[in-house]
Amino acid sequence: MGGKSMMDMSVLMLLLGVTVVTEAMSHDYGDALTKSILFFEGQRSGKLPSNQRMNWRKDSALRDGSDIGMDMVGGYYDAGDNVKFHFPMAFTTTLLAWSIVEFGESMGSDLEHALDALRWGTDYFLKATRRPGMVVAQVGDPISDHTCWERPEDMDTLRTTYVVNQTHPGSEVSAEIAAALAASSIAFKDKDKRYSSVLLQRASQVFDFANNYQGSYNESIGQGACPFYCDINGYHDELIWGAAWLSKATQDPKYWDYVVKNMATLGGSIFEFGWDSKQSGINIFVSPIYFDPQKVMNSSGSSFVTNADSFVCSLLPESPTKSVTYSPGGLMFKPGGCNLQHATALSFLLIVYSRYLQVANRSVHCGSVVTTPSRLVEVAKTQVDYILGSNPLGMSYMVGYGPKFPQRIHHRGSSLPSMSAFHAHIGCHDGNSYLVTKMPNRNVLVGAIVGGPDNNDQFLDSRLNASQSEPTTYINAPLVGALAFFKGGK
Numbered sequence: 251m252g253g254k255s256m257m258d259m260s261v262l263m264l265l266l267g268v269t270v271v272t273e274a275m276s277h278d279y280g281d282a283l284t285k286s287i288l289f290f291e292g293q294r295s296g297k298l299p300s301n302q303r304m305n306w307r308k309d310s311a312l313r314d315g316s317d318i319g320m321d322m323v324g325g326y327y328d329a330g331d332n333v334k335f336h337f338p339m340a341f342t343t344t345l346l347a348w349s350i351v352e353f354g355e356s357m358g359s360d361l362e363h364a365l366d367a368l369r370w371g372t373d374y375f376l377k378a379t380r381r382p383g384m385v386v387a388q389v390g391d392p393i394s395d396h397t398c399w400e401r402p403e404d405m406d407t408l409r410t411t412y413v414v415n416q417t418h419p420g421s422e423v424s425a426e427i428a429a430a431l432a433a434s435s436i437a438f439k440d441k442d443k444r445y446s447s448v449l450l451q452r453a454s455q456v457f458d459f460a461n462n463y464q465g466s467y468n469e470s471i472g473q474g475a476c477p478f479y480c481d482i483n484g485y486h487d488e489l490i491w492g493a494a495w496l497s498k499a500t501q502d503p504k505y506w507d508y509v510v511k512n513m514a515t516l517g518g519s520i521f522e523f524g525w526d527s528k529q530s531g532i533n534i535f536v537s538p539i540y541f542d543p544q545k546v547m548n549s550s551g552s553s554f555v556t557n558a559d560s561f562v563c564s565l566l567p568e569s570p571t572k573s574v575t576y577s578p579g580g581l582m583f584k585p586g587g588c589n590l591q592h593a594t595a596l597s598f599l600l601i602v603y604s605r606y607l608q609v610a611n612r613s614v615h616c617g618s619v620v621t622t623p624s625r626l627v628e629v630a631k632t633q634v635d636y637i638l639g640s641n642p643l644g645m646s647y648m649v650g651y652g653p654k655f656p657q658r659i660h661h662r663g664s665s666l667p668s669m670s671a672f673h674a675h676i677g678c679h680d681g682n683s684y685l686v687t688k689m690p691n692r693n694v695l696v697g698a699i700v701g702g703p704d705n706n707d708q709f710l711d712s713r714l715n716a717s718q719s720e721p722t723t724y725i726n727a728p729l730v731g732a733l734a735f736f737k738g739g740k
Contacts, residue, residue, distance in 0.1 A: 275640045282638055282651050283733040284360055286726050289649075289697030290367040292663070293723055295334060295402065296324035296374075301366075306668035306693040310402035311409065314389045318411045320381070322389050325374035329722040330661035332402045333390035336378060337467070337479050340426035341525040342723040343371035344495070345598070347433035348535075349731030352602055354437070356738030364730060365441060372434045372449055375427050379456045385424045387467050388412040388474050398678035399685045401666045406678065412471040420467030422485035424460035425492040428453045432495035450499050457492045461508075464489075483518050483527040490516060491528040494536055509536065513554070520557045521564045521573055523595050525724050530596075533557040534603045541610035558603060563616035565596060566629060570617040579642040579707040580632050587717030590637060590647060590702035591725045597630035598728035601735050604630075634732050637699065642707045649721070650696035657690035660713045660720035664695040685713055699725040 291304035295311045314334070315322025326342065328335045346368045354361050378386040391408035398407055414420030431453035438446040466485050467475050475481070490512050497505035513532065523530035537558045564573040565582065574592075575583045584592045604626035607613065614621040632640075639646040639654070646652035649659060659665075665684045666676060671692070684692075698721035703709040709718055 275635070277635060277638045277640070277736075279634075279733050279737040280358070280360075282648060283357065283730065283737050284363075285648060285651055285697035286699070286730050286733055287360055287363045287367055287697065289695065289699075289721070289726050290326065290370070290723065292695045292698070293326045293328075294324075294370060295327055295332075304696070306670065307663060308403045308669045311389075311405060314409055315377075315386070315411050317409070318413065320377070320386065320411065322374075322377055322386055322411060324370065324377065325389070326371060326723055327402060328724075330659070330664075330716070330720045331392070331395050332400075332405055332407070332662060333392045333395050333478075334388060335392075335479050336375075336387050336389075337423045337426060337475070337481070338525040338722070338724050339371065340375065340423065340430045342727045343368065343375065343430035344426065344433050344491075345595070345724065345727035346371065346730060347430065347437045348602075349598070349727065349734065350437040351433065352605070353731045353734035353738070356734045358737075360734075365437065368434055368437060369445075372431060375431060376448070376452060379427060379431075379452055382455070383459065384413050384415040385420065385427065385456065385459065386411060387414045387420050387423045387471055391474070392478050393473060399662055399666075399681040400676055400678055401663050401669070401681070403663075403669050404676050410474070412474040414467050414470045416463045418470035419460075419463040419465030420470050420485075421460045421464045422481045422488040423467050424456055425485065425488035428457035428460060428492040429488070429495045431456065432492065432499045435499050436495075453492075453496060453499070457489075457496055460485075460492065461489055479525070481526060483522070486512065486516055487518060487528040487532065491532055494532055498535075521561055523599055524591055529557075530561045530599055533561060534599050534606070537603070538606045538610070541606070541612065559614045559616075562600065562603065562614045562621065562626060563619075565600065566616060566619070566621060566625070568616075568619055569621075570619065575705065577703070577705050577707045579636065581636050581641065581703065581705075581707065582633060583705045588701035588720070588722065588725070589705075590699055591722065593633045593637065593702070594699065594725050594727075594729040594732065597633040598732050600626040600630040601732055630732060631736065634729070634736060637702070637729070641703070643703070643709060645703075645709060647700050647702050647709075649698040649700070650694050656700050656709070656711050656719055658688070658711050658713050658719065659691060659695060659698060659700055660716040661691070661695055661698070664691045664693045664698075665713060667692050688712075695721065697726065699729060701725075 325334045328338050391410040394408040431449045435446045435450035493505045493508040520529045563569040563571045604623040607623040637647045639652045646655040701718045
């Protein structure tokens with residue numbers, strides 16, 4: 251933006267009660283993109299490949315799945331613990347795939363690393379869905395795991411395998427895995443047609459299982475899911491989300507019919523998007539189909555576009571129907587902890603929708619406020635820039651990016667000495683001193699985005715402050731797409 255438009259924007263934000271960080275700060279989006287993808291190597295479980303770049307991590311959890319006679323080695327640890335929660339892992343995989351589908355052409359040499367990160371997830375989900383009539387929903391007892399502060403390479407906690415099946419269903423986790431596999435089939439289509447075909451065929455099978463045997467994994471795997479990743483929003487949004495991705499990947503009209511029929515009766519908020527709630531993502535994702543004026547006349551189709559527009563209006567600082575709040579420094583907030591998961595996911599949707607609107611030559615009307623596609627990009631950019639350091643503390647919330655970033659993140663592997671530095675086994679409680687020390691983490695988890703500051707732009711850099719200092723895969727995944735977009739100079 252030029253100087254005048256920046257000044258106008260500053261005035262607008264001040265009038266809206268949002269303090270503007272006046273010191274101009276430019277960001278290297280390419281560097282941030284590289285690091286945001288590298289982060290996933292630090293979250294890998296299983297036998298690490300020869301091209302592993304995050305080399306302080308070593309092999310871990312090599313017997314996963316053995317309690318049920320399955321090979322469940324691989325996948326990702328979701329955050330700073332050592333559990334493989336498949337529901338958020340699948341959402342992470344879907345968003346990585348969507349980032350590649352939308353913005354892969356802007357990733358340059360990082361595209362191959364992004365595809366490697368994606369394949370690490372999809373290879374694992376092919377294992378989790380290998381047996382007909384069942385899906386592996388999680389590996390690792392979270393209660394046992396959370397009692398300990400130990401490296402993944404040392405784990406001696408319970409590695410229970412949790413399964414959903416025809417009598418104990420889990421439609422949300424199964425349908426999200428179907429969405430992840432279908433989205434990934436599109437991402438790999440031009441790179442590896444055979445693998446893409448395998449992913450798509452499995453996605454269809456897993457979706458049928460999720461739909462034919464409906465029920466929540468909350469009840470089926472009990473303490474494995476709750477209270478850690480309880481599905482509060484219900485599983486019907488994941489079924490529609492899975493069908494939407496299968497519709498795009500297969501062009502089979504039965505999936506689109508499923509989306510239209512079931513979206514009409516779907517409850518929940520149209521303003522949410524994250525590992526638990528897919529409503530906003532569905533509306534944004536399918537909206538281009540209805541940008542044809544003749545199709546918008548169809549009432550069911552119009553609702554997708556109307557809801558997508560309403561979602562935008564819920565985020566814009568100047569909108570009369572804004573439902574989020576903004577910190578004095580300009581970070582959007584939604585209730586609950588780990589706030590940057592909202593900032594990254596919602597910014598990603600704004601950027602994606604801006605592209606769709608631009609192609610259709612459309613704008614969004616928020617009451618009397620007319621919003622152009624470029625305005626959506628501006629709002630998303632303020633969030634990305636805030637995360638990278640354009641904030642009152644001058645703090646980058648991406649580990650390893652910029653001169654000032656969190657040093658004491660809530661992450662077991664990062665905080666404890668690496669296997670290379672300390673070969674001996676560190677038991678369950680032997681690592682507690684590394685949890686409570688005020689010393690910086692021993693290993694830099696490059697690219698990790700932490701939970702972020704509070705709504706007054708304050709941040710306590712402490713491992714004991716998990717809601718602010720813990721990174722997660724689903725914070726990073728949508729940011730990969732956003733950073734690729736800005737790296738491309740859009």
